[in-house]
Amino acid sequence: MLSKKAKYAMLALVHLAKHQDEGPILISRIADDEHIPQKFLEAILLDLKKDGVLASKKGKGGGYYLIKEPNEVNMADVMRLFDGAIALLPCVTYKYYERCEECKDEETCGIRETFLEVRNETVERLKSATIAHIIATEDSLSKKK
Amino acid sequence: MLSKKAKYAMLALVHLAKHQDEGPILISRIADDEHIPQKFLEAILLDLKKDGVLASKKGKGGGYYLIKEPNEVNMADVMRLFDGAIALLPCVTYKYYERCEECKDEETCGIRETFLEVRNETVERLKSATIAHIIATEDSLSKKK
C-alpha cells in the first residue's frame, strides 16, 4: 500500500500544478483544501523541495511552488521518494536491491521472474502518470460524468 | 513490499508442487530446504490449509500436501491471503474497499484512476502466475543458463 505521505504528496503536487499561475501557495491552504494535517504536510513539502521538485519562499507572500513542469513529475518518482522501492521484492529493485536470504538461485527463481514482470509494468505505468497526465485524466472523467 | 509470510508461502507451495508424488511432506523438510524458520512456517501452512489449498496428515508419515492442482493456485490469491489487498490504494480494491478520508470526489480522482490501472495490470499478471507457471518458468530459465 501507498503510504499517507506519498498519497498526500501526490495530492499536494496536483494542487500546486492546478494553481501554478497564482504564485507561491501557502502550506495551510493546501492542507485545508486537500484535508491533510498541516504539520505532516510541512515535512512532505520539505522532502519534495530537497528532491528538486518544489521551491519555497519564506515570509509574507511566501509559500511553495513547482519548479518542474507538470509533465516532468511522475508518480514513480514520488512513490520512490516517500515509500522506497516500487517492486514487491527487494531482489527485483534497481536502487534498493537486496538479495533474498532464503533464495537458492536468483537467476532461475520463478517467483522473482513473476515479480520482475509486475515491477516493470508498474514502473512503466507510474512513469507515464505525470501530474499533467493526472490533471488531464480528471478533466476527462469530469466531462463524462 | 511482499511480506515474508507471503514469500515463504509461495516458496512452500512451489516446494510442495515439485514433490507432489512423494506423499505428505514434513514442515521441517520444507523449512530446511527453503530456509524458512520452522515455527513461522507452521502458521503459514495452517493458513493455506484453512484456505483450502493444502491438506495435512498428523502422526508418523504425516505432513502437508497440495489439494489443488498447481495450475489452479495463483500468486494473486496467495498475496491476498497473507498481505490483504493487492492494490496500492484502499479505494481501488474490491474486497478491502475503503474510501480515502481526504478524497473530494472518487469518481473523478486522477490519482485513483492511475492506481486502478496499476492494480488491474498487477492482478492480471499475478493471476496468471500459477504454481505450475512458476515451475515452468524455472525450468525454462535453467535451460537458458
Added chain:
DNA sequence: ACAAACTCTATAAACTTAGTAGAGTATTGC
C-alpha cells in the same frame, strides 16, 4: 520592528511484522 511563513529537532502513540515458546491433539507402528 514585527508579523508572516517556511524550517528544524524531538517526541510519541499506534500499528505491523517477524518470530519464539510451549502446551495440546491426533495418528501411526509396534
Added chain:
DNA sequence: GCAATACTCTACTAAGTTTATAGAGTTTGT
C-alpha cells in the same frame, strides 16, 4: 496400549514503521 511422530493452537514479544504533534528557530517583506 503406548511411545514416538507431527500437526495445531494460544500467547507473547522485540523491533521497526507510520502517522502524526509540539515547539522553538530562521528568513523575508513592509
